[in-house]
Amino acid sequence: MTTAVKAQLAVAAAMFAAAPWVINAAPHEATMGLVYKIYFFHMPAAWMFMVAAIVSGVASARFLFAKRLASDATAVAAAELAVVFGLLALVTGPLWARKAWGVWWVWDARLTSSLMLFLIFVAYLLLRQFGGPGADKLSAGLALFGMANVPFIYVSVNYWRTLHPKTSVVPLWFCVTAFLLLFLALLKMRATLERQRARVDALYLSYDEA
Amino acid sequence: MRYLRLLILATCVALPALATGQPAPSPDEFVPISQIPPEEQIPAINLVAAAYAFVWLALMGYVWSLGRRLQKTETDLARLERKGQ
Numbered sequence: 001m002t003t004a005v006k007a008q009l010a011v012a013a014a015m016f017a018a019a020p021w022v023i024n025a026a027p028h029e030a031t032m033g034l035v036y037k038i039y040f041f042h043m044p045a046a047w048m049f050m051v052a053a054i055v056s057g058v059a060s061a062r063f064l065f066a067k068r069l070a071s072d073a074t075a076v077a078a079a080e081l082a083v084v085f086g087l088l089a090l091v092t093g094p095l096w097a098r099k100a101w102g103v104w105w106v107w108d109a110r111l112t113s114s115l116m117l118f119l120i121f122v123a124y125l126l127l128r129q130f131g132g133p134g135a136d137k138l139s140a141g142l143a144l145f146g147m148a149n150v151p152f153i154y155v156s157v158n159y160w161r162t163l164h165p166k167t168s169v170v171p172l173w174f175c176v177t178a179f180l181l182l183f184l185a186l187l188k189m190r191a192t193l194e195r196q197r198a199r200v201d202a203l204y205l206s207y208d209e210a
Numbered sequence: 211m212r213y214l215r216l217l218i219l220a221t222c223v224a225l226p227a228l229a230t231g232q233p234a235p236s237p238d239e240f241v242p243i244s245q246i247p248p249e250e251q252i253p254a255i256n257l258v259a260a261a262y263a264f265v266w267l268a269l270m271g272y273v274w275s276l277g278r279r280l281q282k283t284e285t286d287l288a289r290l291e292r293k294g295q
Contacts, residue, residue: 001280009273016269020262034254038261045265084272091268092261099254182269189276196283203290 001189008185015178019171026171035099038092040171044179045088046114050150051183052082053117056124057147060140072136073198075143077190079124081183082146086118109156113149120146 023040056078062071093111094104105111120142127139 001277016266035257037258041262041265084268088265088268091264095257095261095264099257186273186276189280193276193280193283196280196287200283200286200290203287203294207290207293 001192005185005188008181008188012178012182012185015174015181019175019178022171022174026169032100035096038096040175042089042092042096043172044176045085045092047176048179048183049082049085049089049114049117050153051180052078052085052187053121053143053146053150055187056082056121056143057150060143060147064137064140064144070195072140073191073194074187075140076128076194077187079121079128079139079143079146080190081186082121083118083125084186085179085183086114086121090114090118110153113153113156117146117149117153120149 019040023037026037026040028034028036056075059071059075059078062068063075093114097106098104124139124142124146127135127142131138
């Protein structure tokens with residue numbers, strides 16, 4: 001782990017530790033009350049979910065079309081982070097919805113397309129784990145489909161008038177910065193892990209052939 | 211052919227009756243908070259606490275798992291490189 005990654009992790013951890021006080025100081029939303037505070041973690045998690053899907057898609061495109069083998073490690077790292085942040089968004093969302101909508105889940109455009117994106121990246125990881133030879137190219141194709149889904153999720157609130165509120169306050173940007181720093185640090189760590197695994201595999205292979 | 215026509219006619223007649231006989235569906239879309247029975251309402255603080263606890267635990271668990279995997283791979287790599295020298 002490099003010093004820059006350690007510093008990013010430390011700053012993100014400090015921001016996460018300070019987040020409850022920053023969020024507590026934010027005013028209550030008029031109709032939703034206290035449960036609105038879930039949004040300060042839910043929304044940044046959902047944004048990182050979409051950013052991870054885009055990073056994985058772009059890196060996969062570079063791996064497939066520009067034959068840049070190093071991009072494959074970034075694509076795998078971002079795909080795993082898409083699953084992690086997607087899980088956070090899909091768990092915190094229903095906790096908010098139960099109070100705000102009266103139900104845990106509705107099959108509206110945003111929720112359904114978010115679930116689809118999450119499942120695409122779960123499939124990506126399963127394919128990488130159990131797909132055998134050629135799985136890297138197949139999973140890269142899957143990541144491109146995942147990335148294509150992101151604009152639908154983003155515009156779904158306005159286009160299909162789904163039941164998500166709009167918010168723009170300082171604590172939200174504080175949490176977005178904390179999540180972004182953590183995302184960047186984790187992306188670097190996970191990509192390093194993938195590159196080291198590739199080196200270990202190559203070394204094993206070279207010893208087997210020798 | 212006659213039987214087929216009779217079957218289609220019977221289906222057309224029976225369908226609306228069957229549809230009206232269906233039980234009321236369980237709520238799967240937006241329900242105003244004022245219409246939720248009190249026994250089904252969950253205090254907001256419980257939901258907020260659950261959401262924040264889940265995010266904290268999941269992220270800490272992932273960072274720990276990633277650190278452990280990195281450490282294991284670094285050990286393997288160092289061992290293999292020593293073996294190669």
